[in-house]
Amino acid sequence: xxxxxxxxxxxxxxxxxxxxxxxxxxxxxxxxxxxxxxxxxxxxxxxxxxxxxxxxxxxxxxxxxxxxxxxxxxxxxxxxxxxxxxxxxxxxxxxxxxxxxxxxxxxxxxxxxxxxxxxxxxxxxxxxxxxxxxxxxxxxxxxxxxxxxxxxxxxxxxxxxxxxxxxxxxxxxxxxxxxxxxxxxxxxxxxxxxxxxxxxxxxxxxxxxxxxxxxxxxxxxxxxxxxxxxxxxxxxxxxxxxxxxxxxxxxxxxxxxxxxxxxxxxxxxxxxxxxxxxxxxxxxxxxxxxxxxxxxxxxxxxxxxxxxxxxxxxxxxxxxxxxxxxxxxxxxxxxxxxxxxxxxxxxxxxxxxxxxxxxxxxxxxxxxxxxxxxxxxxxxxxxxxxxxxxxxxxxxxxxxxxxxxxxxxxxxxxxxx
Numbered sequence: 532x533x534x535x536x537x538x539x540x541x542x543x544x545x546x547x548x549x550x551x552x553x554x555x556x557x558x559x560x561x562x563x564x565x566x567x568x569x570x571x572x573x574x575x576x577x578x579x580x581x582x583x584x585x586x587x588x589x590x591x592x593x594x595x596x597x598x599x600x601x602x603x604x605x606x607x608x609x610x611x612x613x614x615x616x617x618x619x620x621x622x623x624x625x626x627x628x629x630x631x632x633x634x635x636x637x638x639x640x641x642x643x644x645x646x647x648x649x650x651x652x653x654x655x656x657x658x659x660x661x662x663x664x665x666x667x668x669x670x671x672x673x674x675x676x677x678x679x680x681x682x683x684x685x686x687x688x689x690x691x692x693x694x695x696x697x698x699x700x701x702x703x704x705x706x707x708x709x710x711x712x713x714x715x716x717x718x719x720x721x722x723x724x725x726x727x728x729x730x731x732x733x734x735x736x737x738x739x740x741x742x743x744x745x746x747x748x749x750x751x752x753x754x755x756x757x758x759x760x761x762x763x764x765x766x767x768x769x770x771x772x773x774x775x776x777x778x779x780x781x782x783x784x785x786x787x788x789x790x791x792x793x794x795x796x797x798x799x800x801x802x803x804x805x806x807x808x809x810x811x812x813x814x815x816x817x818x819x820x821x822x823x824x825x826x827x828x829x830x831x832x833x834x835x836x837x838x839x840x841x842x843x844x845x846x847x848x849x850x851x852x853x854x855x856x857x858x859x860x861x862x863x864x865x866x867x868x869x870x871x872x873x874x875x876x877x878x879x880x881x882x883x884x885x886x887x888x889x890x891x892x893x894x895x896x897x898x899x900x901x902x903x904x905x906x907x908x909x910x911x912x913x914x915x916x917x918x919x920x921x922x923x924x925x926x927x928x929x930x931x932x933x934x935x936x937x938x939x940x941x942x943x944x945x946x947x948x
Contacts, residue, residue, distance in 0.1 A: 532904065534613055537634040538625040540603045541570030542579060547821045548600045548625055548650045548696040551690070551713040553579060558897040561941055568804070570614050570630075571603040583615050584632075605630050609937035610944075612637055619643055621904050623688075625650055627676040635683060636930050639918045644911035646903060647680060648688040649698060649708065654816040654838055658745035676935060681706055683926070685917045686907045688900060690819035691842035707916055709903045713821050714893030718797060721830040724805040733765040733788065734871050737824035739800060740814065742772030745893070747813040747836070749774075749781060753860035756785035760871050767807065768792045769800055769822075804829040808877070809870055814858065815857055817841045830885035832877055834866055849881050852876075 556566040556579065565581075572584025585605040591752055592811045612633060615624060622638040622645045624631035631647065638645045639797040653672035654663040659894035662668050678815070681687065681698075687708045689695040695708040726735075736755065740746045748768050755764045766786060768778065771794040795803065810826035812835045820843030823833050827846060835844050838857035847853040870877045910916050918926075 532620045532908075534559065534567070534620065534904065535619045535634070536568045536623045537622065537630055538568065538570045539605050539628060541568050541629050542582065543571075546602070546820075550821055551650070552625060553641070554714070554716055554893055555897060555900060558893055559901065562901065563895070564901075567619075568613060569612070569634075573607045575699065583611060583916060585611060587623060594870070602626070604628075607633055609633075609933060609940055613937070616641055616643060618648055619901040621646065621908060623647065623904070624680070624684075627651070627680040632680055632929075633933065635680065636933060639683075641928060644907045644916060645684055645918075646688065646907045647684045648690075648817055649681075649694045650688075650690065652697070652816050652818060654658050654840055655745060655818075658816060659743065661744070663745065668903075673697075677701070677703055683921070683923065686903050688903065691845065693840070693842035693845070694818055705921065709899065711899045711903070712824075712891050713819055714896035715824040715828045715867070715888065715891050716734065716893050718824040719801055719804070719828045721828075722801070722805050722941060724802050726806045730765050730806075730898075732763070734760065734763055735765045735767060736809045736811050736867065737767040737769065737803055737807040737826075739769040739804075739825070740779060740812050740914060742768065742770050742774040742865070744774065745814060745816045746770075746772075747815055747858075748778055750813040750836075750858070750860050750863055751811050752778065752782050752785055752790065754863035754867060757864040758871075759868055762787040763871070764867070766790045767803060769795045769803060800825070802827065804831060807831065807832060809867065811863070811867075812836060812841075812843050813863070814838075814841055814843065817843045819843065820846070824888065824891050827884040828888040828891070830881050832870065832884055834863070834870070834881045839923050846887070848869075848887055848907065849880060853880070 536552055536556055540546050540549050541552055543549050556568055559566050567581045568579050569583040571587045581693040585608050588604040588606050616637050622634055624634050633882050635645050645811055657663045657668055678909045681703055685834045687706050689710050690713045692710055695710050698708050736752055738748055754762055755766055763787050804826050810831045811835045812823045812833055815838045823843050824844055827833050833846060835847050835854055836857040837844055837854045844854055855866045890938055
C-alpha cells in the first residue's frame, strides 16, 4: 500500500509527534508499504529518505520562539500537495491544522481514503499562551478541532485511552477512535553503561522532553531544592526549548549541584537513561509520553504527574509511590526522598517496569495501525467513510479556494520563470 503521512513539524527531533511519525513510517516500510512524508522543509538531523518539504512560514518577531517550541507551520504549495497525494492508496494526517485539512480536501477530491490522529490536547496550544487554565478557551479550541478536521474523518489513531475518552466525552460521535500506543523502538533497552565520574555518589534524576511550560521541568528543580538530599541529587534535563535560560537561572538559585541541560541524540539519551537512577515525568498535559516509555524500556522507574490530562500516569505500576500530586514540588520531593531511602524497592520496581514496557513495543503497535488503514480503505470502497455519509457544502467552497490559489501560484511561477 502507498501511504502519505502529513505533518507540519516532521523531521523535528524535539517533538514527540514527529518521533512517532518517523518510527511508524519506517516500521510500515519493513512490512512492505511505501510511505512518503510531507511537511516543513526545515530539516534537523537525518532526513527521511522519502520526504517532500514545503517552505516554512515565517512569523514576524515570534518565529524563533515557535521553532524552539518544536512547532512549525508550512506554506501551502498546492502543486506539490497534489503531486504528493495523487497515486496514494491512503493519506494519514497527524494534527488538526491547515496542512492536514488541505490534504484531507485534496485526498477526498482525488478519491483517496484518509485517516487521522488525536495527538494534541487544546492545552498543548494554550499552555504556550499561559491560558491552559481556561475551560472556555480550551473547549472552544477542541470544538474547532472537531469542526475543522475530525467531523469528516472516521478513523482516528488515539495514542492513549485518555485521548479516546476525551473524544467520547466531547461528542466526537461519528469518529471511531483506535487506541494504539506510539510505541517504543527496540533501540531503547537495558544496557551496561559506566556512570560519568563527575556523578559518582550522586542520585541522578532525569526528564526528557521539550523545555516548555507544559512539560513542567521547573517542578523537578523546585522539588529537588526541597529534598532532604539536595546535595546528593544530580538533575539532568534532556531537550531544548524556550525555557532553557529560565531553567538554568532557577537551578543556579535552587540546586546544590549544577544542573545539566542538553539536547541529546538517540545514543546519548539511551546512555543517560541507563545510568540514571530515577525518571521523572512532570508534564501536566501529555497525550501519551514516548520519553517515559523509553525510560521504562531501559528498566528505570518512572515518577509521574497525576494530572487528569497526563495520559502518562497509566504507565505507573505502584500508584502510591510512582505518582505525585501535579503541580506540587513538595509531594514530588517526598516521592524522590522515598526512593533515595528505599533503594531495594527501587531495584524491585525496575524489574517490574522493564517487563511492563514490553507490551508497548513498536512492532506490536504498528500491526494495529496497519489494520486501521486497511479498515479505512475497505470502508471507503463501500461508501461508509464520513465524507461519503455526511458531505459538507463548505468543503466545496474550500476546494474552490484551493483551486484558485493553485492557479495563482502557477501563474506566479510561470512569470518568475
